[in-house]
Amino acid sequence: QVQLVESGGGLEQAGGSLRLSCAASGRTFSSYTMGWFRQAPGKEREFVAAIRRSGGSSYYADSVKGRFTISRDNAKNTVYLQMNSLKPEDTAVYYCAAALRFIDPTTDAYDRWGQGTQVTVST
Secondary structure, three states: OOOEEEEOOEEEEOOOOEEEEEEEOOOOHHHOEEEEEEEOOOOOOEEEEEEOOOOOOEEEOOOOOOOEEEEEEOOOOEEEEEEOOOOHHHOEEEEEEEEOOOOOOOOOOOOEEOOOEEEEEEO
């Protein structure tokens, strides 16, 4: 079973950038579709971005399209989320997730989840 550990969260001013990383254990990382989700206080968890195992297809929520970029390095068993032009409404705990099955990557039908990393964007 793959295990996921997120890092890179923190406090940033509006308009700034952060890069989140999600390191995965195991030797089958390249077989997983990887996703990023977030959950703000008092709100449901929502889809942010996802990338297929080959890296050929990526998906974004409308709220982050053009500002966030998901990428992966299969040699390093790591998926990244580059977040630019941050807004206060991006404040949330960000989770990465892995799916071995073929799923709709914008849903929460993933098999494994990380513990999350806090991102706080100040005005």
